[in-house]
Amino acid sequence: MGFLGTLLALPVFASEPAPAPQSADPLIAAALRYERGEGVPSNAGRAAEMYCAAARQGNADAAYRLGWMYANGGGIERDDGHAAALFQRAAAQGHELAARMLETARSGDAHLPLCIVVPPPPAADVDSAQLAQARQEETAPKRTGATDAGTRAAAAPAAPAAPAVAGVDDRILLAIARWADAWTLRDVDRYLAAYAPDFQTGAGESRQQWEARRRERIAEKAWIYVGVRNLTIVIEGDQARARFVQEYRSDKGRESSIKTLTLVNSEQTWLIRQEQSDALPPSTTAR
Numbered sequence: 001m002g003f004l005g006t007l008l009a010l011p012v013f014a015s016e017p018a019p020a021p022q023s024a025d026p027l028i029a030a031a032l033r034y035e036r037g038e039g040v041p042s043n044a045g046r047a048a049e050m051y052c053a054a055a056r057q058g059n060a061d062a063a064y065r066l067g068w069m070y071a072n073g074g075g076i077e078r079d080d081g082h083a084a085a086l087f088q089r090a091a092a093q094g095h096e097l098a099a100r101m102l103e104t105a106r107s108g109d110a111h112l113p114l115c116i117v118v119p120p121p122p123a124a125d126v127d128s129a130q131l132a133q134a135r136q137e138e139t140a141p142k143r144t145g146a147t148d149a150g151t152r153a154a155a156a157p158a159a160p161a162a163p164a165v166a167g168v169d170d171r172i173l174l175a176i177a178r179w180a181d182a183w184t185l186r187d188v189d190r191y192l193a194a195y196a197p198d199f200q201t202g203a204g205e206s207r208q209q210w211e212a213r214r215r216e217r218i219a220e221k222a223w224i225y226v227g228v229r230n231l232t233i234v235i236e237g238d239q240a241r242a243r244f245v246q247e248y249r250s251d252k253g254r255e256s257s258i259k260t261l262t263l264v265n266s267e268q269t270w271l272i273r274q275e276q277s278d279a280l281p282p283s284t285t286a287r
Contacts, residue, residue, distance in 0.1 A: 027054040028062055035065075035075070044075020052115040055086070056227050058249060060093035067098065070113070071105075085110040085185060092223030110185060114173075117180040117228055172233060172240050172263060175270040180226045188215050196264055196271035222251040238265040239273075245280070256280050 031050035034043045048069055054062035067086030070079045084105040089112070090098035175194065182190035192211055201210040218224065227247035234241045239262065246259040262274035 025054060025059055025062070027051075027057075028059065028065070031062070031065070035069075042075075044069065048076050049115070052113065055089070056116055056229075056247075058093070058225060060090040060095040060098065063087075063090040063093075064095050064098040064101075066113075067101070071101070079113070080105070081109040081111045082113045085112045085181075086116075088185065089223070089225070111178075112181045112184060114177050117177045117184065117226065169235070169240075169270075171268075172235075172242065172270050175263060175272075176228065176231070176242055176261070179272065180228055183218070183226045184224055186218050186221065186224055188218050191218070194272055196266070196273045199272060200274050220252070225249040239263070240265075240270060246277070 027050050031047040031054070032038070033040050034050065035047035036042070048066060051062045051066040051069070055066055063086045067083045067090065068074065069076055070086065071083035072078065084102070087098045087101045087105055088110055091102050179191065179194040182188075182194065192214065197207075199207065199210075201207060205213070225248070229245045229247065231242060231244040233243075242261045242263060244259055246257050248255045248257070257280060258278040260274075260276045260278070261272050263270040264273045
């Protein structure tokens with residue numbers, strides 16, 4: 001029996017995921033309406049987009065519901081790897097239904113969808129824009145949320161501004177996505193494989209010492225989330241510089257910083273040769 005058949009064999013999950021306590025979240029509330037066609041035309045793609053935006057902000061229920069859509073092919077293309085990774089992510093944050101789904105999920109090819117680790121490149125911050133729209137839909141005809149989104153956008157002068165990735169080699173985006181994806185899933189081997197053989201470790205460390213330290217740091221966390229927003233990329237020949245706001249969260253703490261990756265073009269992908277983290281000014285750390 002395949003993954004989908006196993007899921008459908010569980011009667012409690014036969015029609016849709018059970019109601020969850022976080023559905024009061026404005027993005028999830030709006031996504032549920034689109035998924036079910038309640039008060040708006042049914043639009044599974046729009047629902048998945050909103051679930052993804054909420055999951056990027058750390059909402060476990062959104063990750064679970066998006067995983068359910070991928071597991072069932074509910075209006076979007078079925079992907080067992082995405083489903084398993086999303087259930088794993090939600091379960092690590094204490095979502096009981098997601099943990100139950102993991103008992104039958106095939107997690108060997110677990111990988112988060114690109115919308116989680118590298119948001120689409122609109123003209124404005126995706127999360128803020130979608131949150132503002134969701135709040136408008138939730139409270140129409142009132143105009144809540146727009147001022148908040150505008151305030152957040154104006155409060156980040158030191159962070160990378162509007163995403164600038166149009167026309168960029170897709171392999172660069174994929175390399176960054178896989179790096180953040182592997183880190184989030186605590187797949188250390190895949191995470192370390194994102195770094196070039198001549199990666200500059202800094203602090204006088206050898207590559208072996210650096211890898212050992214990274215393995216220890218990642219293994220000590222019960223769960224990790226790494227998000228990328230406001231991504232800008234500049235390419236010069238076989239080298240690219242990617243700069244973005246990195247949202248890091250784990251069971252041990254959270255931190256937002258400005259991350260700069262210098263990548264080099266190898267035979268089939270781009271690999272990280274240098275990385276640098278800079279603190280965000282206090283006024284830009286809250287989102």
